[in-house]
Amino acid sequence: MIRIGIVGTSSISERLADAVRAVDGVALGPVASRDGDRAREFADRIGAPGAVRGLDALLSAGEVDAVYLASPNAAHAQQVEAAVDAGVAVLVEKPATLAAAEWDGLVARAREQRVVLLEAMRTAYDPGIRSIAEILPRLGRVRRVSFRYEKRSARYDHVLAGEQTNIFDPSLGGSALRDLGVYPLHALVLLFGEPRRISGARVGIASGTDGLGSAIAEYDDLVADVAWSKITDTALPSEIQGEEASLSVDAIDAPRRLVLTPHGGASEVIDVEAPENPMIGEVERLRDAVRGADIASDQDRTASTLRLVDVLLQRPLR
Template structure:
């Protein structure tokens, strides 16, 4: 049994806890929060046995085998680094770290320490995306794809009132690209590999981070358009165009209806039966890696490729990018 501690008490951590409850061989034993009262309340509400407010002591205790890092983006690297140094496996909520260089450092440290570090990119492990990959030969060769994720954030209302909530805080690696843009980028990399080149533009908000943006990823023979926003919303489908047909995808974070339309008008629907909470699949992958016998390198390479694309978009959009060449 993999004994897990969670770092963070946000909604995403609560959703993660629900996913863990559906995966055999792993359980949450401890909730960590710097706010002891908040940690206790969170643990009690979710039925988790204990809570802690001293991360170093928890990591050194021998009471846990792994941690889930669900804290603000800017804290991920330091907390993961501490866990790895203590010989504890790490599952990091997306984006794993603000830069590819930081994640590569964590991967190297984990290899040296003999533990697993994995990014919790839920759509990469969703069976819907695997179905899309299986259908690509029907429309090949691919020439153009368009993926997007736009969801108006209620916290943007706080920005409009002059406040700086965590998700829009530059000191915590906030912004739409880190929060939502990584999903279509991850789908592109999972389906087509690392792009040859990336460019993009960002729409800034008052706090100094991006609220929306768009990018183009160049591949041999095709391009992928990516869009993302936390200051608007969209329900448009995602699309992959090939010379023989088109694949339409309802939701890039959790594909549940995939439609293939060929040039001759033939249309086939491919509904995907999957868990409502698709974080289950990332938890299962992490548990399999921790249990041994599987290689995390492909997962880690995807994460690095996405973070390099993020850096390219930020640079093209005029944001300062630290720690990247």
């Protein structure tokens, strides 16, 4: 049984705990937080076997085989390094690090020490993405891709009120690009590979980071536009256009309803069967990796996505 400790007590950690309970071969380990009382309260709520104050205490206790890191983005690299050096497998919430070079260094360190290091990019392990990959040949030669993830955060109201909040705090690595933009970018890399060029623009908000943005990615024979936002909503789907057909995707982070429309033909609706909790796939992948599955391609996709984020972050905010 692979014991997974949880670092962080946010709602996403609670969903991860639910996913662990749904996957064979894994079990919840203790919870760690900088606030010991919060860790104990959270552990009681999710049914974890204990709680400790801080990652170091969790790693030294010898009660976990892997850790899930759901701390602020800026803390990821240091915490990954500590876990890898302790010989403990790591599932780190996206974005895995603030820069591609950090990720490359950590992957090299993990491989040298034969420790599993995996980004918790749920899109990569979602059955909806697999369905899209299977349908792609029916589209003919793909020419245009339009992926988007735009969802207004309730915490944007705090920014509008003049307050700071973690997901919009640049000192903690918070930004709409890192929080939501990585989903369509990662899906783009997974389905079509890393583009040869990307450019874009980001709109700044009062907290000092981006609230939304758009990018154009160039390939040899297709062009892709990517949009992300945490300050506005959209009713528009994502879409892939081929010379023979187009495919509409209801949500690129967790595709559940696909509409295939052949050129000059009638549309076909394809409903995707998937677990209610979209984090189950990443827990299964972590389990398989600890058991010996090769995750080099997973790590490479993370690196490709982070390189695209690096480029987009170089442009000043508007």
